[in-house]
Amino acid sequence: MKLQEYRSKEILASHGVPVSVGEVATTPAQARAAADRIGGPVVVKAQVLVGGRGKAGGVKLAADPAEAEARAAEILGMTIKDVTVRTVLIAPAAEIAHEYYLGIVLDRASRAVAVIASAEGGVEIEETARTNPDAVLRLPLHPLLGLLEHNVRRVAFFLGLSPDLRGQFGSILRGLAEAFASSDADLAEINPLVVTAGGELLALDAKIVLDDSGLYRHPDLEAMRDANEEEPSEIAAREAGINFIKLDGSIGCMVNGAGLAMATMDLVKLAGGEPANFLDIGGGAKADRVAAAFRIILDDPNVRAILVNIFGGITRGDEVARGIVEARATLQRQVPMVVRIVGTNAAEAAQILEAANLITAASLDEAAARAVAAARGEAPA
Ligand code: GDP
């Protein structure tokens, strides 16, 4: 789960990181009032969970409250990478002498939490890493000891910070590391971390991405979820207790078990198709959950066929088959359905499915091939 800039800044501030705090506004009039309270020049910033807002025109300076109102009117309602801006942050404008990048990330490549730093901040770090990899430091941390003082010095030297900034830099990096660890984050970044004209370090932009699996420990962070910016289908799935991730293909997948779901998606690709989603329906697979899963899958207009792959262990295949037939009858939109049920009571399941005119398959290869053919509008082989 991604947190908006202003939420991320609140968290960093609570760990002692100097940030340009401000106020959020959802109307131009509120933006004007906020700028008035702040006093002096402000920056008006679109609060959307995508990068590159600056380039897209979602970050603008305003000299006074009237200008803040005008800039907010321009930014509110604009779309940045398909997301409509509904909130802006009004923050004191900083005078920038230099922009750095500073981040802490769960780095799967080094199997460690790593500090990422660059003296070429302000732009997207992925871009710098591609065009000028030597300008990016990637420093894995000790898994038990975490951020140590020599790590801090190493990063400060890499960035070429002047000696008078090193003390402040140390407390910022320690604060960032604390914020990362205590919120169970995958990423906590400051981009840009600036040296102001007055010679102080200041976090002008912040982004925290939380590990969804750790969220149950943080009800306060869970409450910061921005439903406006999530796939409606992913919200519906979470409410139904289904693990679901939307993808771009045409073959909807309904599977019990995460590993089996991954294998099913692999075989769909091997058969020449593209999965429309990852979906793990979990144990039990009762009719109401199956119906919810079908509705979520079919909400995606790109879906042309559904592949159901169920391994009956404790779950009995015939119960699942009955659930599928029942759920299917309630659906608004019908697409070809290929169902493979193996394990407990597979034979009874096959009878139920065939009586209901569903396409069945004994092996997963066969099921994937049939689903791909069905999605292309071909008759089952
Ligand atoms: P992003 O493009 O979504 O990462 O948004 P940022 O908040 O990082 O802003 C993009 C750029 O706008 C920064 O790299 C700065 O160059 C500029 N910017 C942001 N805030 C200020 C500010 O207070 N003063 C000045 N002069 N520039 C700013």
Ligand code: MN
């Ligand atoms: Mn930024």
